[in-house]
Amino acid sequence: MVADGSHAPGGMASRSRGRANAMQRFARRRSTVAFLMTVPLLAIIIGLVAYPAAYAIYLSTLNRRMTAFAGTLNFELLFESDTFWMVAFQSCFFAITAVVLKASIGFWLAHMLHHIPDKGQRKWRGMLLVPWVIPPALSTLGWWWMFDPSYSSINWLLAVISVPEVPWLGHHWWARIAIIMVNVWIGAPFFMIMYLAALKSVPEQLYEAAMIDGASSFQRLRYVTLPMMANIISITVLFSLIVTFANYDIVRVLTNGGPRDLTHVFASYAFQVGILSGNIPRGAAVSLFMFPILALCAFFVLRSVTRRNKEQM
Amino acid sequence: MSASTAGAAPKGIYHLAGSLRKERRWALWVAYISLVFAAIIFMAPPFYMFITSLKGSGEIASQIGSPWLVRDPTLDNYSAIIFNPLFQRFMFNSIVITLFVVALTMVISILAAFALARMRFFGSQALATGVFLTYLVPDTLLFIPLYQIVGGLGLLNSIWGLILVYPTLTVPFCTWIMIGYFTSIPKELDEAALIDGASWSQMLLRIFIPVALPGIIAATIFAFTVSWAAFVYPTAFVTTPDQMPLTIGVVSQLVRADTFAWGQIMAGALVAALPPVVIYAFLMDYYIAGLTAGATKG
Numbered sequence: 001m002v003a004d005g006s007h008a009p010g011g012m013a014s015r016s017r018g019r020a021n022a023m024q025r026f027a028r029r030r031s032t033v034a035f036l037m038t039v040p041l042l043a044i045i046i047g048l049v050a051y052p053a054a055y056a057i058y059l060s061t062l063n064r065r066m067t068a069f070a071g072t073l074n075f076e077l078l079f080e081s082d083t084f085w086m087v088a089f090q091s092c093f094f095a096i097t098a099v100v101l102k103a104s105i106g107f108w109l110a111h112m113l114h115h116i117p118d119k120g121q122r123k124w125r126g127m128l129l130v131p132w133v134i135p136p137a138l139s140t141l142g143w144w145w146m147f148d149p150s151y152s153s154i155n156w157l158l159a160v161i162s163v164p165e166v167p168w169l170g171h172h173w174w175a176r177i178a179i180i181m182v183n184v185w186i187g188a189p190f191f192m193i194m195y196l197a198a199l200k201s202v203p204e205q206l207y208e209a210a211m212i213d214g215a216s217s218f219q220r221l222r223y224v225t226l227p228m229m230a231n232i233i234s235i236t237v238l239f240s241l242i243v244t245f246a247n248y249d250i251v252r253v254l255t256n257g258g259p260r261d262l263t264h265v266f267a268s269y270a271f272q273v274g275i276l277s278g279n280i281p282r283g284a285a286v287s288l289f290m291f292p293i294l295a296l297c298a299f300f301v302l303r304s305v306t307r308r309n310k311e312q313m
Numbered sequence: 314m315s316a317s318t319a320g321a322a323p324k325g326i327y328h329l330a331g332s333l334r335k336e337r338r339w340a341l342w343v344a345y346i347s348l349v350f351a352a353i354i355f356m357a358p359p360f361y362m363f364i365t366s367l368k369g370s371g372e373i374a375s376q377i378g379s380p381w382l383v384r385d386p387t388l389d390n391y392s393a394i395i396f397n398p399l400f401q402r403f404m405f406n407s408i409v410i411t412l413f414v415v416a417l418t419m420v421i422s423i424l425a426a427f428a429l430a431r432m433r434f435f436g437s438q439a440l441a442t443g444v445f446l447t448y449l450v451p452d453t454l455l456f457i458p459l460y461q462i463v464g465g466l467g468l469l470n471s472i473w474g475l476i477l478v479y480p481t482l483t484v485p486f487c488t489w490i491m492i493g494y495f496t497s498i499p500k501e502l503d504e505a506a507l508i509d510g511a512s513w514s515q516m517l518l519r520i521f522i523p524v525a526l527p528g529i530i531a532a533t534i535f536a537f538t539v540s541w542a543a544f545v546y547p548t549a550f551v552t553t554p555d556q557m558p559l560t561i562g563v564v565s566q567l568v569r570a571d572t573f574a575w576g577q578i579m580a581g582a583l584v585a586a587l588p589p590v591v592i593y594a595f596l597m598d599y600y601i602a603g604l605t606a607g608a609t610k611g
Contacts, residue, residue, distance in 0.1 A: 030432050030434070031432065031433075031434035031435065033428070033432070033513055034428035034429075034431075034432035034433075034434045034437070035428075035434055037424040037425060037427060037428035038424070038425045038428050038429065038440060040420075040421040040424065040425070041421055041422070041424075041425035041440075041444070041484060041488060042440070044421065044480050044481060044484050045443055045444070045447050045485075048455075048459070048462075048477075048478060048480070048481045049447045049450055049455065049481055051462075052455045052458035052459050052462060053450075053454070053455060053458070055458040055461065055462070056454075056455065056457060056458040059457065059458060059461065105351075108347065109347065109348070109351055111344075112343070112344040112345075112347045112348050112351075113344075113348065115340055115341060115344040116341065116344050116345065116348070122597075124348050124352070125597075125601075126594075126597055127352050127355070127356065128348070128351060128352060128355055129593070129597075129601075130355060130356065130359065130590070130593075131355050131358075131359075133538070133589055133590055133593040133600075134359065134586045134589070134590060135538075135541060135542030135544070135560055135585070135586055135589065136542065136544070137542070137544040137560045137561070137563075137564055138542075138560065138563060138564075138582040138583075138585055138586045139358055139359065139362075139582075139586070141362075141563065141564060141568075141578065141579075141582045142358045142359065142361060142362040142579065142582060143358055145361075145362070145365065145575055145578070145579065146358060146361060150376075151373070151376075151380065151575075153361055153380040153381060156379065156380050156381070157381075185354070185355065185358070189355065190604070193601055193604055193605060194604070194605060197601075197605045217340075239449070242449055242451060243451060245451075246451030246452075246453040246454060247453075248452075248453045248544065248545050248548075249544045249545070252544075252548065252564075253564055266453070267451075267453035267545070270453070270456075270457060271453075271456070271545075271548070271549065274457045274460070275456075275457070275460060275549050280457060280460070280461065283457045284457045284458065287453065287454055287455075287456075287457055288454075290451075290453070290454055291454065294449070294450075294451065294454065297449075298446060298449040301449060302442070302445065302446065305445070
């Protein structure tokens, strides 16, 4: 470690330099440079993600005024309340229905886009991605106005084909459907774009080979397209499951949990309990319930992504 | 068509070709019908927002006629919203927040991605995985502890608190896709640079950033749209109107409990949604590249 500069460790950067003291050499080392470059990233991951996550667990064990340790009291109280189970049901119902619909509609539209001549695809793709581009909170505001009880423009359209008026946000089941509709409207274009990219990467020869073997269009879909896209389908579905399950914007703007707290999802309920009612430990406990499901999804996403990377190498 | 002109002579194969073509044409029709149908549904809400924003309050309140049409269009709502000092304040806050967040994000993620893509060091693999995992952590999971932390720093009700926490939404994904773009740059390029005596910083500035420019643009667009549209953190951390960014400002302040000025709300929402839409319109390919990169690169 004496500063003779003859053998700087790991040092392509420090090669051909004459005398340098230990400090300078240390600074020139590749791994040190690399580490310094990742320090801001580490600060964000540790300071604003890992630490808050641990802090949330700590918060959830406190009593309401955050003065004393209360053990698992918050969780016990949640387990006893009907509202909480309703929220759990609504979150799962919302996430699963919305993701299935988004994935199917996205898959269908991607296929339709893939069918039409290449020239037109750009234009259609550009138009169909608009719902994804508008900030969700703002487009949901537009939907809210379309669901307005007395001026609903959707009901007006339904009246044209003589369907009776729908109490969109007044009745809890209709409100749940409305929330899912808005979420599907925002999210389906994302699936469409992802699946279109995946469809384009399937080699044309595979389809030709299948055609020569006399495969019907359904068989081509089942035995060529789906296996080639399996990985991207699982990645997008799991990823969307995470995002949808943790959704907040739509519920906040559209129903704010009402009618009678029946449309709350975990995120909006945690917000109501934690921030609006000021019971921070209870709110932290509510949001922590999202964690196991999200962790499970994240695990599978990571597995699919690593597998995909290996395939591509 | 060809099957009919071929006449009755050699059937079989021609007949088959005709049906294949017919099948293809039928598929094309189905495709166009689905696309038109989807486009109508996808464009209807923004279209209706636009129509409403052109109506005067009298026309909005009247129940006669189709709500999807405007009889005497007016720009009053737009002038009212644009000259509303509160709205101007929201716009200013959004612009300041977004500029800071995008700049911070790009610096942090380019540096980190360069290190993670090119230099192996202790824990670099784990860190790359960690970056991806943090990307999967939704904002609604952490807003309560962050509320306490931001409050402890005295940054509640301040745009600086938002600038502090927004990078958690943008940095992981941007780093992740930049790693992908940087790894795809051939190693020969940096070897050549090293032989010519370039330092790490020169290598980054002269080679990596120019070569990976499409990726950088895609990541910048992503950071921009995310910080412009962020909703959970400003809703939780900001309650004073003069520190609100556009999203929560339009949703909470323009919507007054009793008198719903729908025309103005819709005009405000459309003006607020304009920057990401304009960027998307001009840089669609980069936008889509950024969208798909998350799953296909890295």
